[in-house]
Amino acid sequence: MFLIECPWCGPRDESEFDCGGEAHIERPADPAELSDEAWADYLFMRTNPKGRHRERWVHACGCRRWFNIERDTVSHRITAVYRMGRKPPGRR
Numbered sequence: 001m002f003l004i005e006c007p008w009c010g011p012r013d014e015s016e017f018d019c020g021g022e023a024h025i026e027r028p029a030d031p032a033e034l035s036d037e038a039w040a041d042y043l044f045m046r047t048n049p050k051g052r053h054r055e056r057w058v059h060a061c062g063c064r065r066w067f068n069i070e071r072d073t074v075s076h077r078i079t080a081v082y083r084m085g086r087k088p089p090g091r092r
């Protein structure tokens with residue numbers, strides 16, 4: 001268990017949230033132009049780092065809004081919380 005700082009509601013228990021997987025996965029502009037392998041890669045292949053990872057989360061038992069988190073997958077320490085559509089910290 002750990003606390004997550006919802007950008008709208010403040011700190012809440014992790015049990016109020018659902019993880020939506022890796023953040024910043026962009027849908028290909030023209031999926032019909034992709035090979036089956038490239039499409040499968042977009043749909044199913046995700047990084048699984050040991051350490052810093054950026055993820056989408058939703059406050060399912062609260063405001064029901066989505067946002068991004070940068071979290072260490074080993075310690076669960078959250079180093080950044082930022083709204084959808086915004087760039088992660090350290091990126092321009």
Ligand SMILES: [Zn+2]
Pocket residue numbers: 006007008009010059062063064065
């Ligand atoms: Zn919330």
